[in-house]
Amino acid sequence: MGNKELHAMAQNDEIDINYQDKRIVIEQLMDFYSEKVYLLAYSFVKDKGLAEDISQEVFLKAYKYLDSFRQEAALKSWLYRITVNTSKDFLKKKGMKQLLLGSSFFENFKRTESAEISFLKSDRNEELLQSILTLPMKYRAVIVLHYFYDVKINELSSILNLNTNTVKTRLSRGRGILKQKLTAKEGDVF
Numbered sequence: 384m385g386n387k388e389l390h391a392m393a394q395n396d397e398i399d400i401n402y403q404d405k406r407i408v409i410e411q412l413m414d415f416y417s418e419k420v421y422l423l424a425y426s427f428v429k430d431k432g433l434a435e436d437i438s439q440e441v442f443l444k445a446y447k448y449l450d451s452f453r454q455e456a457a458l459k460s461w462l463y464r465i466t467v468n469t470s471k472d473f474l475k476k477k478g479m480k481q482l483l484l485g486s487s488f489f490e491n492f493k494r495t496e497s498a499e500i501s502f503l504k505s506d507r508n509e510e511l512l513q514s515i516l517t518l519p520m521k522y523r524a525v526i527v528l529h530y531f532y533d534v535k536i537n538e539l540s541s542i543l544n545l546n547t548n549t550v551k552t553r554l555s556r557g558r559g560i561l562k563q564k565l566t567a568k569e570g571d572v573f
Contacts, residue, residue, distance in 0.1 A: 427470035522557030
């Protein structure tokens, strides 16, 4: 199975996992999702090294539990849920409530830039990203997953194990807080 076929099948929830080729499937998933998993983990812990550790743990867990993947959700949703849960567990384990933001969010991604990364690199969007990373965790998670990963509200509900209305409320409140922060920053400039 080629990379393009796996990616198309993962996007359309049609992946047929041959468990004898589990290692190959995980390698292909890592090729497609490692950057997104890393960025999602980073949005929680705000530290490059920790996000890399979490990313590795996510793919180890995916490898371990691939046999039990029931295909009730999209494969990417399953990986994002593992990432969210692993990130939260890591923060709880280490007692880390808030970490300082590193110097450059995308420094490790100079190989090939996706449209998302190019978009986020502009000055205005860097400011937006900085503001998003200062949001409380419950708002940050829904904002990042919904707007940067195009995860639908129903999928968010499943990934975060929340009621759909709770997801909608958090999106709305998160946007409101962001608007206040960005408006206050623009007011400071003038």
